[in-house]
Amino acid sequence: MKKLLLTLLAVIVITACSTEKKEEIKTEAPAAVEQTSTNLEITNSWIRPSAKGTNTAFFFDAVNGTDIDDTLLSAKSDIAEVVQVHETYQADKGMMGMREVKGVPVAKNSTVNFKPRSLHVMLIKLKHDVKTGEEYKIELNFAKKGTIEITAPVKDMLMKQTMGEQKH
Numbered sequence: 001m002k003k004l005l006l007t008l009l010a011v012i013v014i015t016a017c018s019t020e021k022k023e024e025i026k027t028e029a030p031a032a033v034e035q036t037s038t039n040l041e042i043t044n045s046w047i048r049p050s051a052k053g054t055n056t057a058f059f060f061d062a063v064n065g066t067d068i069d070d071t072l073l074s075a076k077s078d079i080a081e082v083v084q085v086h087e088t089y090q091a092d093k094g095m096m097g098m099r100e101v102k103g104v105p106v107a108k109n110s111t112v113n114f115k116p117r118s119l120h121v122m123l124i125k126l127k128h129d130v131k132t133g134e135e136y137k138i139e140l141n142f143a144k145k146g147t148i149e150i151t152a153p154v155k156d157m158l159m160k161q162t163m164g165e166q167k168h
């Protein structure tokens with residue numbers, strides 16, 4: 001009886017070991033791929049709050065810590081009817097205009113700031129209200145890195161700034 005138990009125990013131990021090894025290989029594989037490709041990260045992401053049917057924007061920093069030049073090609077989100085990468089430019093009579101850009105270069109070892117009155121991802125015709133404190137998923141598609149999915153918080157940073165300016 002004791003011998004049988006020991007045998008059983010040995011079988012369990014061996015099975016456990018082989019399972020562990022398999023898992024190890026599984027977890028090592030994707031990490032190795034990541035290391036050899038890039039370290040392109042999105043930081044400081046936020047969405048400006050707005051109401052259903054209106055437009056708003058998504059801001060972030062694209063940090064390219066790799067030795068490979070990359071390009072932001074497009075963005076995707078379920079919260080808006082249309083999602084475009086925009087730049088702000090100086091239009092006629094001192095007015096600021098916005099237009100779609102096809103590809104924003106994010107050079108190796110550099111950071112590109114997507115911020116108010118500059119580069120941004122335009123969320124056109126919101127499908128529902130986007131309120132402070134909520135979080136939404138947005139995909140950014142890069143030429144080399146591929147797709148990065150971000151969960152961005154809704155913050156009223158620009159609203160606070162504008163209201164503060166109006167008071168003075």
Ligand SMILES: [Cu+2]
Nearest residue numbers: 086098120122
């Ligand atoms: Cu815009």
